[in-house]
Amino acid sequence: MISAPQEKFQETLANSGLQEAIYSATGRLMEKRRNTVKAEVLPDYQELRDQASALKKHTVENLDHYLEQFEANVNAHGGKVIYCKDGAEVAEFLADLAKQKKARLLVKVKSMTTEEIDLNEHLAEQNLEIVETDLGEFIVQIAHSRPYHIVAPALNLTRYDVADLFTKTLGVPRETDPEKQCKIARGVLREKFLAADIGVSGANFLVADSGAIVTVTNEGNGRMCTTMPKVHVAIAGIEKLIPRAQDLAVFLKLLGRSATGQPLTVYTTFISGPRRAGEIDGPEEFYVVLLDGGRTRLLADREKRQSLHCIRCGACLNHCPVYRKIGGHNYPWVYSGPIGSVISPQYRGLQQDAWLPFASSLCGVCAEVCPVKIDLPKLLLDLRSDIVKAKKREGQSTLERLGFRGYAWLMRHPRLFQLAGRMGALVMRDPGQGKWLRKVPFVPNIGPLGAWTSGRDLPPMPKQSFRQQWAQRQKGAR
């Protein structure tokens, strides 16, 4: 199993500029969220979370029904639903479609699902040009990087970084004002919108009873992509379904607030089918690609399938003290933060991401802020147990397993536990003056001991343990 990239963590932690960028950007998002969900402005916030959670649970448990309903309604509006089991199938469909339409250029709305399947790379292999049109994603694309955050893809970059990047890749004079940078990007993108043959988007929700997709965006690029090109392809995971349009009353109240602290995002777009007779804009053809990509595997697990409830708001990333230290690029896949640690090993297999569920202090703040109440710490714990079992089967981590066997044995033998503690106390002597120890004397500080003393001191062990002092106290009292 692949182990954690500890050196990369250290690198990120030592980069004070990056640390400041991550901590302050996530801190701002936390504050904005707090201000839009507090009781004074959203008194029914907790009830909304309960409803959202119940709706998602119901949908995931009846996914077959809602998928069929959604497909029938999309067809009725003149659209078409394509089922793909993985990213390769999605890319194949798009490449075929492009060939059929003699398309060369695709423009794209920000979508994590397409990031998940490396769509851009797949299409580049087919000699198709696909351009990211969300400002953050545009920056990420021209930097040949990947999103740092599921909602704020360029969260790690300062405007000075962006200025350098634009000068280098677009050949424009250095510009550090974000508004002017935005104008530069718009200038580049406007050409692309006008020339594009196919628009690709994700979907925040797939509404079963109306066969509509819903996207929530903040930049005008979204609607440019879904209305200007002749063909619109929406790509979404099957878990994005919700039963009824009226359920959006719950989800839309939660999504913008949890993500960016907006009561609603600037654009909330409902798309059901291609342009109809008499309409002045919209694509001639409309496809919804529904991706499995490992999702159906989760359906079988009664507990873990709540991972599919996620609406990708990013609140758990913003609040996670681990994400706030290591940032998005130290996670092995496009999904970072607590939800990434939960879904990556489940979508991709435990082998590849075995260290991920352990990279959490289990502080629980993620579950506290999750708008659909996913019990992330519980899922992390369950995955840890699964991984330990898998490693045991494969004969890995023998030393650790022996350690825990020994610990469990010792804890069932109170006298020996006491004896072990007292032997420790012989070594961990008190240097006096309330001082702690920089390392454990007389033994090599390696393994867990070395890890601890790499950044923290250890307390000296008292001459007498609690139970010894207690026994004396009781004698004295008698």
Next chain:
Amino acid sequence: MALLGWYNFSFMAKRVSLFVTCIIDQLFPEVGLATADVLERLGYTVDFPEKQTCCGQPAFNTGYRQEAREIACQCIEVLRGAEYVVVPSGSCTSMITEHFEELFVKDPQWLEETHRLTPRVWEFSKFLLEVAKVEDLGARYDGVVTFHDSCHGLRALKIKEGPRRLMSHVKGLTLREMDIPEECCGFGGTFSVKFPSISCGMTRTKIDSIVRTGADAVVGVDASCLLQIRGALSRSGSPVKALHLAQILAGR
């Protein structure tokens, strides 16, 4: 007066068993003694079931369910006869009250034992406020402190205002809140040694916030967080102390 006498007498009948946790037993006995002092002062008869060791949380949190189960059984056996169990740790309390159940979902006998035990298990500050129903313990501490909300206490047991209310009655004590009292200290059990750089990075943020308050001690309800925080404070050369709430409330 008669009524008061009767009231006190009814207290005297109450017996409390301490589950001091392995960390306090071996590393911080003064916290266990302070806990006992506070309870005895309230008129409780305090005992210490000697066969106790650990709640099994390190194994559970690292994915070793079978090992955790074995320790949980030992823990349940030890505490079986207790009237009340008081634990001076939010995270060990939540291990017993929130997670033992998960360990025994397929074992009806131990599940029943768990259900019989958990309503009697109380985190120290919650016990004072909700069972003993006292806020003012007549304590004294001369100094400025700041309070760290331990994650499991805060989020699993909803311990937030309680310790602050208890401290508000401590003479001589000034509470100066840090800007991020609810942010994790970075300990996280084996996380602290599996991911030392991340863990220490988190602690750095925490102790910076503690030091900014100018307090001379950080107070908490979990010895494990205090181990992490004081360990990092000590490494940075800071004189700021880390004290358990029980030590503050036992002070005279």
